[in-house]
Amino acid sequence: MRKLHFTFIAATLLYGCQTADDALTTGTAPPAVSGSAAIAIAGDMATRLAEQIGPVGSTTIKMDNDRSEFATALEAALKGWGYAVITDGKVGKDVKPIELAYAIDAIDGQVLARLTTPSLAFGRAYTPTAAGAKPASALSIMQRN
Secondary structure, eight states, rough: OHHHHHHHHHHHHHHHHHHSOOOOOOOOOOOOOOOHHHHHHHHHHHHHHHHHHOOOOTTTEEEOOOOHHHHHHHHHHHHHTTEEEEEESSOOOOOOOEEEEEEEEEEEEEEEEEEETEEEEEEEEEEETTTTEOOOOOOOOOOOO
């Protein structure tokens, strides 16, 4: 189990080193994740994001929604927390949204979920179950300056 945590953290850190510019990107071909697993993972990740980015009432989140089950579940979870979520790219004149990129990858029977903002990146491995998904690793958080 300790090797899994180290591998997860190393993979997350190395993934961040591969970025060619400061643009946030969303994976183009997310793996198929069942509806219940997508909802469970998105709910947990939205909770962790809410803990990190602060007040709900004044925060707007801008994200791409590729209409995958995970993207739809993440959007719904963020709205459930009370965040205004922009998915069509149309930002009001006086609105400064937090840009959110997400990725979800299936590896060795587990699902690695990552959320990235310009100042924060975090991820966690999950094990899909019949009822959804359960965390299989600790939450990995990287703060950017």
